[in-house]
Amino acid sequence: MKIAFKNGLKKGFGLPGFAMGSAMIGFGALAFESNLDFLVAIASMLFLWSMPAMILFVTLISSGASLILMFTSIFLANVRTLFMVLSAFLNMKVNSKNISFYDKIFWAQWVSPTGWTLIATNPDKISKNDLYSNFKGIAIGLVVMCFFGLSIGYFIFGNLSKELISIPIFFIPLYLIILMLNAKERIYIITIISSAVFLILLYPIIDNWSILLSGILSAIPGYISEKYFKS
Amino acid sequence: MNITLFDQNTLVLLFVAFLGVFIWRYLGVIYSKKIENESIAAKTVNSIAYGMTTAIVCKIIFFPDNALNLIPTMDRIIPFFIGISVFLFFSRNTNLGLLAGISSFSIFIIFRNYLI
Numbered sequence: 122m123k124i125a126f127k128n129g130l131k132k133g134f135g136l137p138g139f140a141m142g143s144a145m146i147g148f149g150a151l152a153f154e155s156n157l158d159f160l161v162a163i164a165s166m167l168f169l170w171s172m173p174a175m176i177l178f179v180t181l182i183s184s185g186a187s188l189i190l191m192f193t194s195i196f197l198a199n200v201r202t203l204f205m206v207l208s209a210f211l212n213m214k215v216n217s218k219n220i221s222f223y224d225k226i227f228w229a230q231w232v233s234p235t236g237w238t239l240i241a242t243n244p245d246k247i248s249k250n251d252l253y254s255n256f257k258g259i260a261i262g263l264v265v266m267c268f269f270g271l272s273i274g275y276f277i278f279g280n281l282s283k284e285l286i287s288i289p290i291f292f293i294p295l296y297l298i299i300l301m302l303n304a305k306e307r308i309y310i311i312t313i314i315s316s317a318v319f320l321i322l323l324y325p326i327i328d329n330w331s332i333l334l335s336g337i338l339s340a341i342p343g344y345i346s347e348k349y350f351k352s
Numbered sequence: 353m354n355i356t357l358f359d360q361n362t363l364v365l366l367f368v369a370f371l372g373v374f375i376w377r378y379l380g381v382i383y384s385k386k387i388e389n390e391s392i393a394a395k396t397v398n399s400i401a402y403g404m405t406t407a408i409v410c411k412i413i414f415f416p417d418n419a420l421n422l423i424p425t426m427d428r429i430i431p432f433f434i435g436i437s438v439f440l441f442f443s444r445n446t447n448l449g450l451l452a453g454i455s456s457f458s459i460f461i462i463f464r465n466y467l468i
Binding site: 136144146147155156157158160161164165168169170171174177178181182183186188191192193194195196199200201202203204205206207208209210211212214215216217222225226229230232234237238241244283284285286287288290291292293294295296297298299300301302303304306308309312313315316317319320321324329331332333335336337338339340343344347348 | 354355356357362364365366368369370371372373374375376377378379380381383384385387389392394395396397398399400401402403404405406407408409410411412413414415418419420422423428431432435436439440444446449450453454457458461465
C-alpha cells in the first residue's frame with residue numbers, strides 16, 4: 122500500500138503534475154488581473170478544484186455577481202464531476218473497503234480529469250486494491266504542483282513568454298488522450314472517437330455544454346456495441 | 353479594489369461556489385455505493401467519464417481559451433495527431449508518442465516566433 126502511495130506521489134510530482142501546474146499559471150494570472158487577493162486565488166483552487174468552476178468564480182466575483190448566479194453557473198458547469206467521481210470510485214473499488222464516509226468525501230474533493238485518467242487507465246498496473254492509496258499520492262502531488270503553478274502565474278506571469286508557457290499546457294491533453302487510448306476494451310475506444318467527433322460538431326453551436334453532451338452521447342455507441350455486438 | 357479573503361461577501365461567495373461543485377462530488381460518492389463494480393452500469397458510467405475527458409481534451413486543442421489560444425489552429429492540431437499517430441503505430445509506446453507530439457509542437461512555436 123505504501124509503495125502504491127509513493128508511486129502515486131511520483132506521478133503527481135512528475136510530468137502530470139508539471140503539466141497541470143503549468144495550466145494553473147494561466148489561472149494565477151487571471152486571478153491577479155481580476156484584482157483577487159493571493160489567498161482568495163489559493164482558496165478557490167483548494168475549495169473548487171475544477172478549472173471551469175475556478176474560472177467562473179474569478180470572473181463572477183470580480184464582476185460583483187449575485188449568490189444565485191454564482192451557484193447556478195458553477196453547479197451547471199460541473200455536472201461532469203459527478204461522472205468522474207463515480208467512475209474513479211468504482212475503479213478504485215472504494216466501497217468494497219472499510220473506508221469512512223468522511224474519508225471518501227475528503228478524497229472525492231481531489232478528483233480531477235488528470236487524476237481520474239491516471240486511475241481509470243492505471244498505466245503502472247497497480248493492483249485494484251491499492252489504487253485508492255495510489256490516488257491519494259497522485260492527488261497530493263497534483264495539488265502541490267498546482268499551488269506552485271498558481272503562485273508563478275500570480276506573481277511573475279507578466280515576465281514569461283506566453284508562447285513558451287503553451288508548451289507544457291499542450292502536454293496535458295496529449296498525455297490524457299494517449300493514456301485513454303491505452304484502454305483495452307472496445308467500448309472505451311468507440312466512446313473516445315465518438316466523443317471527439319461530437320465535441321467538434323457541437324462546440325460551435327452550444328459552447329461548453331458540448332462537453333457534457335458529447336460525454337453522454339458518446340457513451341451510447343459504446344454501450345450498443347458492448348450489449349449487442351460483443352464478440 | 354482588491355477582493356480579499358477576509359471580506360464576508362467573498363467568504364459567502366466562495367462557500368456558494370464550493371457547494372456548486374461539492375454537491376456533484378457528494379452525489380458521486382453516494383451513487384458509487386449503488387453500482388456493482390463490473391456491471392454494465394459501471395461500464396456506462398466509465399464510458400461517460402471517458403467521453404467527457406475526451407471532450408475536454410478536444411476542447412483544449414480545437415477551441416482553447418488559455419495560452420494555447422495564441423498558437424495557430426493547425427500548429428496545435430498537427431502535433432496533437434503526430435503524437436497520437438506515433439503512439440498508435442510504434443507499439444503503443446506512451447513516451448515516444450508524447451516526445452513526438454511535444455517536440456513537433458515546440459518546433460512549430462520556435463519556428464514561428466523566433467525563426468521567421
